[in-house]
Amino acid sequence: MTGRRRWSTEEILDTAAELLRTSDAESFSVRKLAATLGTDSSSLYRHFRNKTELLRAVADRVLLAAMDGYRPEGDWKQRITALALRLREAFGEQPQLAAIWGRYASGGTGSRLVMEELLQALRASGLPDEDVPARYHRIVILLAALIASEAGISALTPKEYDQGMEQFRVAVLGADPERFPALARYARDIRPLGADRHAAFEELVAAQLARIEAEIR
Template identity: 85%
Template sequence: MAGRRRWSTEEILDTAADLLHTSDAESFSVRKLAAVLGTDSSSLYRHFRNKTELLRAVADRILAAAMDGYRPDGDWKQRITATAQRLREAFGRHPQLAAIWGRYGSGGTGSRLVMEELLQALWASGLPEEEIPSRYHRIVILVAALIASEAGIATLTPGEYEQGMEQFRVAVLGADPGHFPALAHFAREIRPLGAAGGDAFDEILAAHLARIEAAIP
């Protein structure tokens, strides 16, 4: 009787990423992954000690793919912007995995590549060294939040999106001026979350980098 196939780490991660496209981190399990691969969970635990370690590895692959072929170019703001856009594009292709990055931060190669470039760019900005770690953390939190926000919209089904739009129209256009005067006044100009994701991402990131620039001696 032929033995079960031995799956490589890369093949396991590829299959895990595919499975996460149709589920989330909460419903994902090593048992489900093993069933898809046609093996048992114990064989996967030879590669990853637990579900968290596996999810971290999946997220790290997205980060590594985002930084593949990257070469620093331009000033410090351009470098940070280019890195953020690469992360945004990478998770835009895998929106279901965006939340995993924020929750299961990894210490793998992809994570180190991102951290190194952001820290190098801030180091080149002229900021006092003691401020660089806190500035770095704020940039990562901002970029991760913006990416997760866009991903949340991207993962909606057409039915869910239309239902949300209908609720938005009722809430905004039907607002009682007596109780919600500002909302009623601006109702025609207010757009739903995600309607201008691209512009919002660029503007918010640029504004944050401008604040950093203003703090440089």
């Protein structure tokens, strides 16, 4: 009698990534992954101890892809900006995984490569060594939040996006000026969260780096 096929770690992660393209971390389960692979959950637990460890491994592959072929160029600000844009692009191709990275983090090789480059760039900035970890932490929090926000919008279906835009218009343009005077005043200039998010991403990263530069000076 032929036994069940043994799946490699990479094959398991490939399938998990595909499932996560059309679902989220909450609805994803090891049991569902096992059913897709035509095996049982116990066989997957030989590779990963639990769901969280599996999700971290999937997110780490995105970080690895972002760092593939990366070479540090320019000054410290250019290096961090280039890295931020690479991360945004990588998670933009797999938006469902952006929230997983922000929530579960990762301790894999991809994560270590990102951490190393950020820390090296901050050291090159002239910051005192004792200030580098705190500044690193602020930058990572900012990137994770911005990337997850962008990904959340890009993961919407056209119908969901249109519904959201309609609700935004009703909420803003239909605001009662007596109860919401500031909102009524600026209603025609207020833009939805998804508008110009690429420009906003770069502006916020640049502002954080400018703050660090001002402290050094």
